[in-house]
Amino acid sequence: MTDTTTTILSQRVMALAESETLKMARMARELRALGHDVISLSLGEPDFDTPDFIKDAAYQALKDGYTKYTPVAGLPELTKAVSEKFKRDNNLDYRPEQIVVSNGAKQTVYNLCQALLDPGDEVVVFAPYWVSYWEIVKLSGGVPVPVYAGVERDFKPTPEQLAAAITERTKFVLFSSPCNPTGTVFDREELKAYADVIAPHQHVLIVSDEIYEYINFTHEHVSIGSFPNVKDRTITINGFAKGFAMTGWRLGYMGAPRFIADACSKIQGQVTSGASSFGQKAGAVALMGDLGPTEKMREAFRERRDIVLSMLEEIPGIKANHPDGAFYVFPDISAYFGKSDGQTIIHNSDDFCDYVMSGAYVGLVSGAAFGDPNCFRLSYAASEEQLREAIRRMKDILGRLK
């Protein structure tokens, strides 16, 4: 079979890379099954449980018979709740008909790329970027065009760089704030400058992924779609996975111009028929409910960030950024390139992550997967004890590299 796989499998899937975040999480599970004491800081998944009032809403929905298909774009009470949330938190005016609820924000990105991209269309992606942006754009026939900024600029590209990347073929500009993988938060002025660059290009849309909105330590989350000059051309993505610790529920959503929302619903109607009924009922309760548990989680993440940063500072050769949101640090480790412990030479961030995994059983993700081969991503969505132990182990093993 192996010999013929290349003729059986599509070119499309052959060209697709496995999700690096999910791959590292799988490797950690496999090593654990072999009896190794692995600390996995690779997956972007809150270690908290979903708040009880949200779970209760799902149990109640099941008892009330919400066990059937829903409208493809979402239950009316959820699309209404999303529309109100966008107004309340983000000063965005998406009507319920402009909302599409999907099986996670990942599917939202996929629907959008399928709906908007023809072969050769370009998508300007801020780099470092979330792994799946790159692959989903390619899977949809698009050409991702990275606009890169490194740690010294807190991973924020300049407006000039953005301007230079836009061409006649650009369909949209895609980024997340707070950002996965860097934790960078773009402030009002920075977003306004990007909006001003994009606004004159009438053919260019903005896709703003705000799934980490509630994990922001600056106390101001700004949605680029709230600027009048790009308001009608901005698609805002959000979801329940991060802020409400609901990764396994598979529930995300977007607000978009009506014709784009309709196009995404058409795609979704053919591929998933929509998100689960009782999950959507609970989602509406989450959005309109008490944000207290979410705020508690945010505070815990902030404390962990501080612990992680102060411990990483103690390791020579690790140049960490100072993230203002999400639950990731994205340090530059290029100072290790060319070093060796006598057996293994570290050439790049893939080697660095393999070395830490095989020698210290700590799972990280190589920055190469996110478009920055000088860095690695550490997810601090883990207990304080695990974080302390993991970084202690890293310090020990990295000390052997000369």
Ligand code: PMP
């Ligand atoms: N966007 C970003 C930036 C993410 O980090 C993730 C991670 N899961 C997603 C979208 C997808 O989220 P979901 O679990 O809702 O599919």
Ligand code: GLU
């Ligand atoms: N978004 C998370 C991450 O980046 C979850 C895994 C995934 O969907 O890629 O780790």
